[in-house]
Amino acid sequence: MTRDKYTVKFTMPVLSDSTGIRLATPEIVADYVATRLETRVIADLGCGIGIQAIFFAKRCRKVYAVEIDPERLAYARKNARIYGTSKIEFIEGDALSDDVIRELSDVDVIFSDPARSLEARERRLEDLSPPPLEVIEKYQQMTGEMAFHLPPMIDPARVFFDCEREYLSLNGEVNRFTVYLGGLKRCERSAVILPARARLESTSAEREEIPVVGVPRTFIFEPDPSVVRAELLPELFRHLPEDAALFRCEPRYTLITSERRSPNPFLKASYQVVSTTEFDCDKIRHALEECGAKSAVLRFRIDPEEYWRMRTRLERGLTGDKTIHLFKCGKRALLTTKL
Numbered sequence: 001m002t003r004d005k006y007t008v009k010f011t012m013p014v015l016s017d018s019t020g021i022r023l024a025t026p027e028i029v030a031d032y033v034a035t036r037l038e039t040r041v042i043a044d045l046g047c048g049i050g051i052q053a054i055f056f057a058k059r060c061r062k063v064y065a066v067e068i069d070p071e072r073l074a075y076a077r078k079n080a081r082i083y084g085t086s087k088i089e090f091i092e093g094d095a096l097s098d099d100v101i102r103e104l105s106d107v108d109v110i111f112s113d114p115a116r117s118l119e120a121r122e123r124r125l126e127d128l129s130p131p132p133l134e135v136i137e138k139y140q141q142m143t144g145e146m147a148f149h150l151p152p153m154i155d156p157a158r159v160f161f162d163c164e165r166e167y168l169s170l171n172g173e174v175n176r177f178t179v180y181l182g183g184l185k186r187c188e189r190s191a192v193i194l195p196a197r198a199r200l201e202s203t204s205a206e207r208e209e210i211p212v213v214g215v216p217r218t219f220i221f222e223p224d225p226s227v228v229r230a231e232l233l234p235e236l237f238r239h240l241p242e243d244a245a246l247f248r249c250e251p252r253y254t255l256i257t258s259e260r261r262s263p264n265p266f267l268k269a270s271y272q273v274v275s276t277t278e279f280d281c282d283k284i285r286h287a288l289e290e291c292g293a294k295s296a297v298l299r300f301r302i303d304p305e306e307y308w309r310m311r312t313r314l315e316r317g318l319t320g321d322k323t324i325h326l327f328k329c330g331k332r333a334l335l336t337t338k339l
Contacts, residue, residue, distance in 0.1 A: 010051070015078045017071075020049040025113065025149075028194055029168065029175055030055035037111060037147055037184070043104045045095035045112040045130055050076025050088070052113060057087040064104055066091045068129075095130045096138055109184070110139050113149035123154035136161070136181070144182030152177040152229070168192040169226035172268040177229075191226040191266065198265035200232050207234045211245040213257060216276075216334060220247060220327075221256040222269040228254050236266050249329045250300045261339070271325055271336035279333045284326065285314050287335055292320035300328035 009026045016024065025033070034055040040062070044053040047065035049072055056063045057080075065088050067073040073092050080088050093100045095112070104110075112135055114128035125132055132148045139146065150159065152167065152174045159165065163179040164186055175194070180186070189202040210233060221244075227236050233254070237244060240262050247257040261270065277287040288296055296314045298307055314326075327334040 012079075012082050014049065014051070014082070016049040016075050020072060020075060024049050024051045026170065026175070027051065027055070029170060031058075032168070032192065032194060032197065033111075033147075033176075033178070034059040036180075037109050039108040039145075041107050042109045042111060043107045045110065045135060046114050047076050047090075048072050048113070048115075050079045052111070053088050054080055054083045054085050056111070057085045061087070063088045064091060064107065065089070066093065066095045066100055066104075068092070068094050096134055101138060101142075104139075105142065107143060108145065110135065110143060110146040111148075112146075116151055123151040123158075125150070125154075125158055132179075133161075145184050146181040147184055148179050150177050150179060164188065164190060165230065166190040166192060167226035167229040168194065169224050169268075170194045172224060174225050174229060189230045189232060191224065191230040191232050193224055193226065193265050196265040200227060200230075200235055200266055202230070202232060203235060208237070210234060210237055213245045213247055216247050216273050216329070217243070217245075217257040217259045218273060219258050219261055219339075220271050220273065220334075220336065221258070221262060221264075221267045222271075223254055223256060224266050224268045227266050236264075239264055239266070247329075249327055249334070253299065253327070255327075270339040272339055273334060273336050274324070275335040277333050277335070279328055279331050281310070281313060284333045284335075285316075287333070288314060288318060288324055289320070291322060291324055291335055293318050293322050293324040293335075294320045295323045297323060297325045299325050 011027060030052045038059040042056050042060045043064040045066050047053045047067045050065060053063050053065040065076055070092055073090060077090055091100060091103060114130055116128050159179060163181045166178045167174055168176040187201040191200045223236060241258045241260040244256055244258040247255040249255050274291050275287045277283045296311060298311055325336045325338055
């Protein structure tokens with residue numbers, strides 16, 4: 001069993017090098033993608049160590065797993081045996097070569113999670129391997145139904161072709177950015193929340209203007225980053241209390257405030273405001289004492305080294321039992337408890 005932060009990434013003893021383990025799709029994500037792309041025959045171009053192909057095999061009649069790296073393909077074969085999967089045909093080669101394309105003549109859906117440089121500062125489609133635009137060109141006569149995992153931080157403007165843009169988060173962190181082409185496209189933009197499997201879609205309805213306030217109400221909410229990345233805040237507000245409004249705080253945080261709590265899978269975290277004070281360490285520390293704080297989590301932009309210096313200073317001598325989450329709002333400090 002391999003854990004990935006909060007979640008069991010693999011329930012089986014997956015074989016791989018350290019890079020392959022790091023980049024491999026978590027089982028819960030692979031299962032969601034396989035469910036979304038369920039079909040008769042699917043091809044996974046650039047299958048890596050094979051986790052996504054293995055989960056495709058649970059949903060599809062036949063899976064082609066193509067990989068140009070022989071070491072990665074060897075891991076994929078072994079992992080398929082570990083998971084007890086026999087419906088995968090492994091192909092070593094370049095997914096863009098004519099020989100490989102001929103072998104995939106009966107596919108219904110093309111999927112690719114292209115390899116990328118972990119050191120690259122700027123994410124570009126042409127730097128991925130195999131390049132999605134070349135895959136589209138090579139395979140479009142075979143099928144128009146394609147899906148690609150792209151780097152989540154890629155500039156959306158670089159994805160200029162017609163597709164659905166889906167941001168998927170796992171435990172409150174963006175995990176995958178997937179584009180769906182042809183008949184796989186359901187809308188323009190979407191956000192998926194795992195493990196809840198909640199989904200939010202863009203609509204064709206006219207967008208209502210979102211109210212903005214400068215003073216927090218009783219509760220503040222942090223929307224899931226997949227919703228923010230997919231630009232679905234107007235759609236989210238349709239599921240929130242009527243008095244909900246955007247609350248401008250630090251540029252790093254998009255916050256929502258309301259007088260009412262709102263259990264909602266598209267909210268990453270919820271907080272209750274317990275105190276506000278001037279943003280001054282001595283005054284904040286006094287407010288922390290009055291709140292019965294034991295620790296203070298800083299939720300604003302700050303240098304990592306300065307973070308711990310400031311946090312240590314604020315927490316020195318605190319004797320309470322509460323964890324206070326501290327936001328910086330201009331010249332004011334907002335003290336909250338996480339719900």
